Amino acid sequence: MARRGPRLGCQSGPSTDEHFAFLARFGVRHVCASPVIGEPGRLCPTIEELSRLREMVERQGLTLEMTDSVLLRSTLIDAETHPAIMLGASPERDRDIESFQQLLRNCAAVGIGTVKYNMSLLGVVRNRSQKGRGGVEYGGWRRGADAQPPALTRAGEIDEDTYWERIQYFLERVVPVATEYKVRIACHPHDPGLPPQGYRGVRCVLDSVAGLERLLSIAESPYHGLNFCQGTVCSQLENPARDIFEVIRRFGARGKIFNVHIRNIRGRRGDFVETFPDDGDIDMVRAVRTYREVGYEGMLMPDHVPLLPVGDAGDPYAYNYGVAHPAADGHRESFAFAYGYLCALLQATEGAS
Numbered sequence: 001m002a003r004r005g006p007r008l009g010c011q012s013g014p015s016t017d018e019h020f021a022f023l024a025r026f027g028v029r030h031v032c033a034s035p036v037i038g039e040p041g042r043l044c045p046t047i048e049e050l051s052r053l054r055e056m057v058e059r060q061g062l063t064l065e066m067t068d069s070v071l072l073r074s075t076l077i078d079a080e081t082h083p084a085i086m087l088g089a090s091p092e093r094d095r096d097i098e099s100f101q102q103l104l105r106n107c108a109a110v111g112i113g114t115v116k117y118n119m120s121l122l123g124v125v126r127n128r129s130q131k132g133r134g135g136v137e138y139g140g141w142r143r144g145a146d147a148q149p150p151a152l153t154r155a156g157e158i159d160e161d162t163y164w165e166r167i168q169y170f171l172e173r174v175v176p177v178a179t180e181y182k183v184r185i186a187c188h189p190h191d192p193g194l195p196p197q198g199y200r201g202v203r204c205v206l207d208s209v210a211g212l213e214r215l216l217s218i219a220e221s222p223y224h225g226l227n228f229c230q231g232t233v234c235s236q237l238e239n240p241a242r243d244i245f246e247v248i249r250r251f252g253a254r255g256k257i258f259n260v261h262i263r264n265i266r267g268r269r270g271d272f273v274e275t276f277p278d279d280g281d282i283d284m285v286r287a288v289r290t291y292r293e294v295g296y297e298g299m300l301m302p303d304h305v306p307l308l309p310v311g312d313a314g315d316p317y318a319y320n321y322g323v324a325h326p327a328a329d330g331h332r333e334s335f336a337f338a339y340g341y342l343c344a345l346l347q348a349t350e351g352a353s
Contacts (some may be wrong), residue, residue, distance in 0.1 A: 009299025252294030
């Protein structure tokens with residue numbers, strides 16, 4: 001029997017009939033989406049709220065593969081509403097971890113197989129932009145490009161041991177629940193690779209392949225794996241155009257890739273921009289073939305796409321980074337291009353492994 005192989009997916013918001021119809025229009029059939037939580041301050045959606053989300057997704061012929069939590073998003077800790085887990089602030093972090101555990105139980109009841117999360121203090125770090133073809137904006141990061149030394153966050157100075165303690169505290173309490181209820185938890189790497197001496201006082205630990213390996217060694221389980229962001233991992237490598245394929249094999253062959261954010265970059269660790277999928281340094285055909293070779297059968301989803309020059313007055317990364325913003329239409333055409341490109345790649349590589 002032929003393998004099903006990877007599938008085109010998306011995680012952009014908002015969770016509305018209109019937006020899910022937009023995704024279906026461009027060939028997306030599998031999604032990660034966030035439910036609406038009815039009570040302000042409640043940290044976990046109910047079974048009913050998750051069921052309504054699933055029904056909305058399925059009305060457009062889509063499948064709800066994954067969701068997230070209001071906790072542990074890719075948010076700068078200074079802007080995070082619920083920071084206790086990443087600040088190591090007990091007893092609040094124990095309360096928040098209980099909410100995450102309950103999310104896993106509720107997802108199991110509804111048939112949602114995966115929950116994505118971030119163990120991030122700095123969020124998505126960018127400090128530069130570059131004009132791409134046709135006047136689009138390519139966002140990126142360069143060592144030394146900050147106009148002035150960036151200030152410490154409210155987390156203060158965080159060394160590697162402290163960071164690992166907080167990650168381990170969370171995983172030792174959550175992985176057993178994920179395993180019991182057979183709901184996978186998919187952790188996103190730190191984005192991007194940052195200087196080893198730290199940035200804004202934080203020594204990131206999930207911004208290297210070695211760090212991701214250590215993450216997976218804590219509370220090992222088939223339900224503990226990666227939200228593998230190809231663009232982020234490329235930004236962690238000195239020679240991504242050469243080395244990313246072996247990294248895909250390294251984690252994919254062990255079944256540790258639960259979801260893929262697939263995007264292209266131009267550059268390397270310490271100096272890169274994010275591009276259209278066909279305009280970077282990475283051989284995307286080879287990348288998709290590699291996912292097929294390792295037997296990956298989950299979603300390939302664009303997440304960061306260039307901003308079109310449409311006079312967007314809002315946050316240029318609003319859709320990219322999980323915030324629904326009405327001014328983010330500057331990304332809709334970029335996403336449509338990415339969907340079409342990935343759909344063609346999936347068709348062209350079918351049966352190639």
